[in-house]
Amino acid sequence: MKIQVVEGRLLEGPDAAATGMDRRAFGEFVGPQGELASYAFGWTTGADPHAGWLTVGIGAGNPGGGTFHARVFDNGGQIAYALTDEPFESVPEGGPDLTADEARAHEDLPFIWFVVDRVMERDRRAWWMRHWVLGTNCIQTLEVFERREPVLLVTHDADDELWQLIGTTDAAASTGKIGHLYHALDADPTLLDVLDLTPGETATRTHVGAQWTTT
Template structure:
């Protein structure tokens, strides 16, 4: 299938959970396929919840006989992530039709297209990268200054072994801390734009307000 498609991120909401132990995050966007196919999506996750599982909704064909809204969970699987259709609706999206159960979704003729949209969204929306790192529990090595939020993150490296490193302006030295990458993004959402760094590459910036430069 032609991969010339557009993923257009839209609004994002962040609301503390009722017990104030985490954040409920929901991000929305639109998809335009290579032949003008339209879809809307929503994805989300709740920090503090266990097990870690994200949600994604894809809607197509609003107002048309074949229109429908598909709902799935995103969960850790063999060091990466996988999807499973579910019965309970997650979100309503503009392009969607009636909410489908998992069984109805499996029988729908457009299900292969839906999974293709899901893959494109997960590849191209930075909020999806954030959710994926939360789902799989990606860890990172940080300087003590960064870990204690005494310095901004100016250098992000994703090494050949798959490990992530976050450093600030100071010489990292031997003292480092290990934490979760998603938690670092909680503290500094500007990291979202470099969460798709391939292994063996790094990104640097001169200040938290400056643009990232990626190198291998």
């Protein structure tokens, strides 16, 4: 059986202080041997420093079941995780909420980290959170930056790994502006599908809502 990461609902709304947007994404994981897990992760755009949160639950109703919670943060330009005592979300497959010490002592912790790695690789909303946590910069044409043109070309440069967002105006004929990649996604969620471009890859489309072509 192939590993499956099934995206579920995405909840969005102003945070309690009305300083940013709170986003929480949910989904289900099926492992190669049919193992089941539920997950949730999320972030608040007004938070400083940037840190996300995640929950993975296994074994609902079973003695060994549990719900694991962790903080997601930037560790020198790489995503890192730290178990926490503070519960983030409730998920269908989860058992009792575990403290960080209980989670570290749990025999299934290696499987939990395996689930986390697969979710971060395959859930498009996790790519969004990753770029927010890391504060990924990108160069945008002035027309895209000012939201006067849609993004029709996305590149992830091979040499410096810089992201570029280009609209209908040729980049050579436009002024480049530096912005955060997640801000562009806030304005156009259809960019979700190309947030996993590897260095050297390019994605194009004819209009917003059209299928992306990656080369």
